[in-house]
Amino acid sequence: MGRRKVTHQLISDSSTRRVTFRKRKDGLLKKLNELTILCGLRACAIIYSDYKEGPEVWPNQREVRVLLNRLSALPVEKQTKYMMDQKDLMNRMISDAEKKLEKEKIHSRAMELGIIASSEDIDDADYSEELIKAADVVEKRIKVIRERIDALESGAADIDEE
């Protein structure tokens, strides 16, 4: 997905950078707008860029004021509780991706065991405690097959009776 290769760095070509800025900024504001509508929240964005003197504000100055007042009315701990900056976000995304990776690893492990269980080369398997898991998988498969046999037999019985 995505046509261009995306690397998280400043774009060196200045015209591309400008275009990217414009496109992504529009996309960002659109998403922010949707967020406010769908979830019934209040939000604001302030953007300082090199392409415009002074800040660009969404939706309007009043909203910024309102939200800022709200924020400053909070006690300090609450203020900083959900405050994120670039680094925090990136770290969070990294750890999310790592967790996903772990899950996928477990999943592929289970599949591997499935393969072992279905073939009979258990001698190849070097995994000690996972042999138990493999046995578990085999058990489940046996159960499934038994159920299938039962279903077929009772189905066959029905057919005979007709």
Next chain:
Amino acid sequence: MTKRKIEIKKRERKEQRSVACSKRRKTVFSKALDLCRFSGANIGILVTSPVEDSDAICSFSGFSSSAFDIADCYLSDKIPPKLGFWRRQDHNLSEIGVFEDRLENIKKDLMSRLEKNEKPRPVSGFDRNPSDSSLDGSSSSSFSQIVSNFDQNPSDSSRFVSDFAQASSSSLCDFSNSKFASFGQDPNDSSSLHDIYGGSSSSQIDQIPSSSSDKGDDDNSFWADVLNGDLWEAEDEKNNSTSLAPETRTEPVANLDEYDDEKSFWENLIKDDVLGLNNTTLVNEEDDCMIDISQFLNEEEIELLQSGQFIA
């Protein structure tokens, strides 16, 4: 993944709202992050909580310490400062001079090594089409320009260099995490490394055997680019002073107390594997193209590297 259209109006149930909020807030913030990184814009976003009676506010900040600061500046008509190496007031000239000297030494060292490496090694079979790599077509030509100043076979050199750059591209996203990425700066700030190099390095360049007289400037910009981490994108020499890797927070750029000449900037890069040189599966099978970075380091330095003292 199937895209399901959802009508843009308020979600009916509280749970729906909070689920939508957490997902969408995440994407909004990550898109804001992308915007900051790609264009260097300083962005602040404030979002309230979907739970009605909660007063929590989530915020995202691009280049300042918090969205609060950004909003504050906005309302009081100031411009929020971006954090980074170039903004720190507490540098003194001696610190910076020390950086400069070290960088000069590294540069000199590397250039001479490049010279040595190029002569016996024909970089053959490296037919990587420039448009396949993350470099634009234009970049490889400017590379050839720079590199043809090396008094070697120009086409081989350019491949060597673009290979070098290709190698760096894959890991360069780590660059901004390393200590030295705090060389990043506001694109408008033209007091760049370029200037530092331009000033005093001409004498060093003369020592390098192969040279044409106008080599000095191009090399400056080349190395400025390497350090600034832009080697891998469309490279326009003219853009050097304006396109630099962004810095997120002010970190102490270098712990100067533990500094000694052995621990060079370059080794930090290697440690972070910025140039992808530790990854032997990086390019094609032609190992001629690969630089064995241990050539650059003596044993002591390698030990230091491995002792893990260079956590960025």
